Amino acid sequence: xxxxxxxxxxxxxxxxxxxxxxxxxxxxxxxxxxxxxxxxxxxxxxxxxxxxxxxxxxxxxxxxxxxxxxxxxxxxxxxxxxxxxxxxxxxxxxxxxxxxxxxxxxxxxxxxxxxxxxxxxxxxxxxxxxxxxxxxxxxxxxxxxxxxxxxxxxxxxxxxxxxxxxxxxxxxxxxxxxxxxxxxxxxxxxxxxxxxxxxxxxxxxxxxxxxxxxxxxxxxxxxxxxxxxxxxxxxxxxxxxxxxxxxxxxxxxxxxxxxxxxxxxxxxxxxxxxxxxxxxxxxxxxxxxxxxxxxxxxxxxxxxxxxxxxxxxxxxxxxxxxxxxxxxxxxxxxxxxxxxxxxxx
Numbered sequence: 001x002x003x004x005x006x007x008x009x010x011x012x013x014x015x016x017x018x019x020x021x022x023x024x025x026x027x028x029x030x031x032x033x034x035x036x037x038x039x040x041x042x043x044x045x046x047x048x049x050x051x052x053x054x055x056x057x058x059x060x061x062x063x064x065x066x067x068x069x070x071x072x073x074x075x076x077x078x079x080x081x082x083x084x085x086x087x088x089x090x091x092x093x094x095x096x097x098x099x100x101x102x103x104x105x106x107x108x109x110x111x112x113x114x115x116x117x118x119x120x121x122x123x124x125x126x127x128x129x130x131x132x133x134x135x136x137x138x139x140x141x142x143x144x145x146x147x148x149x150x151x152x153x154x155x156x157x158x159x160x161x162x163x164x165x166x167x168x169x170x171x172x173x174x175x176x177x178x179x180x181x182x183x184x185x186x187x188x189x190x191x192x193x194x195x196x197x198x199x200x201x202x203x204x205x206x207x208x209x210x211x212x213x214x215x216x217x218x219x220x221x222x223x224x225x226x227x228x229x230x231x232x233x234x235x236x237x238x239x240x241x242x243x244x245x246x247x248x249x250x251x252x253x254x255x256x257x258x259x260x261x262x263x264x265x266x267x268x269x270x271x272x273x274x275x276x277x278x279x280x281x282x283x284x285x286x287x288x289x290x291x292x293x294x295x296x297x298x299x300x301x302x303x304x305x306x307x308x309x310x311x312x313x314x315x316x317x318x319x320x321x322x323x324x325x326x327x328x329x330x331x332x333x334x335x336x337x338x339x340x341x342x343x344x345x
Contacts, residue, residue, distance in 0.1 A: 002267050003257040009130035010272045012248045013139065015116075015123040016148045022064050022077060025116050025123065030060045030081060034140045038088060038106070050103045055141040058084035058111055069119070071232075071278050077118035080269070082111050083127070085137040112138060115269060119277050122151075126272050130240075130249045149245040153281040156242050161187070161221035163287050163294050166301055168206050169215075175286045178231050179279065186225035186238070189214060197222075209312045216306040225253075228279060233258030237275055250275060 019025060033056035035048070059082040067076045086109045094100055113128040127138050139147055165184065167173060173181040184206045188199040200211050205225075227236040236253035252271060287294075313319065 002259075004252060004254050004267050004271060006254050008252045008268050008271070009128065010250050010252065010276075011127050011129060011135050012150065012154065012250075012272075012276050013125040013127065013142070013246065014148045014150050014154075015125060015142075016146050017122075019123045019146055020121070022079065022118070025079060026060075029116075029142050029146065030057055030079075032141065032143065033057070034137075036140070038093070046100070053086040053088060053107060055083065055085050055137050057141070058082040069273075069277065071274075074120055075118075076273060076277075078269075078273075079116050081114045081116070083114050083138055083141055084109055084111050085134055085141070087133065087137075110134065114138065117273060117277075119273075124276075126276065128268075130251060135247060147246060150242065150248055153284045154242065154248045154276075155245065156239060156248065156280075156284075158189075158221045158241055160284070160287050161224045161239065161241065162215065162218075162298075163290070164224055164226060165206060165211075165215050165221075166294055166298070167290075169212070169305065170301065175228075176282055179282060180229050181226065182229045182234065183227040183236075184224060185227070186223075187211070187221060188223045189219045189221040209309055212305040213309045216302045216309060218302070225251075227253075227255075230258070230279075232274075235271070235275060235279060239280075248276070248280075 019028060033054055035052040035054055037052055059080075061080045064077055064079040067078075068074070069076050086107050089106055089108055092101075093106055112134050115126050117124045117126060125138070125142060127135065129135060129138075164181065165187075167175070168181050168184055175181060183203070185203050186199075186201045186205060188197060190197055200208065200214075202208055205211055222241050223238055225236070225238045227234060233256070235256045235258065237256070238251035238253075240249040242248050250272070252275065256267075256271060258267070258271065258274065314324075
């Protein structure tokens with residue numbers, strides 16, 4: 001059994017069918033670089049190397065790895081690379097005398113590990129980042145014309161994340177013969193609009209009244225941190241709703257531990273393969289199969305947890321049923337008066 005040593009961030013990007021072999025990856029993608037002009041106006045006679053930000057492949061492994069994915073009895077082909085991505089620092093382009101600063105003083109750079117994966121006759125890119133800026137830069141380096149929308153098994157939406165809470169709260173945690181929900185310890189969502197966001201972090205997140213109030217009120221979920229138990233071990237990862245159809249972000253906790261699933265023991269490379277190509281599609285398939293039952297039960301489910309929320313608030317604030325009845329009676333009378341006033345106008 002091997003354990004992840006630190007929290008890792010990943011993003012999955014699916015490539016178009018124009019990339020269908022390791023040769024295509026090497027010749028169409030891994031030989032490229034991308035130049036982006038600075039936003040600041042620079043002299044026309046400045047050398048191109050000074051006037052542009054550059055995204056390039058810092059390293060590309062000479063040999064690809066070929067492994068059999070035991071759980072799905074499918075071959076995995078992978079090749080590792082490192083993308084070097086320059087970015088502009090937020091400083092002035094000129095010194096006090098009006099001279100343009102050297103490029104190294106105007107820019108920074110970061111290296112991002114990347115692996116290209118062939119699975120079931122499709123090629124994907126897994127980049128070790130969750131941040132929008134480097135993701136956009138990596139897409140430009142790959143070539144946006146080689147990037148496709150993710151397949152349906154990766155189109156995670158708010159309804160799917162609600163379903164995870166539904167299964168957990170109703171104690172229907174078994175998602176398959178091999179996968180069960182062990183915990184939900186974090187989530188984020190939107191209450192009304194993007195300016196009204198909510199986030200909850202707790203080892204008992206799903207049991208908290210404030211969480212259940214959010215679920216009952218049909219708040220739009222954006223992320224959920226789940227812990228799954230499998231025969232191979234345990235995986236804790238942060239699922240993000242896919243908003244642009246083109247990339248799926250996860251953040252994997254350092255508690256994650258599994259038995260070796262590929263010939264490589266390098267867990268920071270094999271664990272995202274396991275999560276992206278096995279766990280998430282299995283969860284999504286189970287969700288699709290359970291979707292009709294979930295939607296039929298959803299109203300009763302939300303009604304039940306709403307009652308739990310109301311009961312908890314009443315107990316903690318010494319609210320009696322008489323006070324609730326008086327409030328409802330008053331609101332009904334006010335609504336009747338408003339309707340009568342409108343009808344007389």
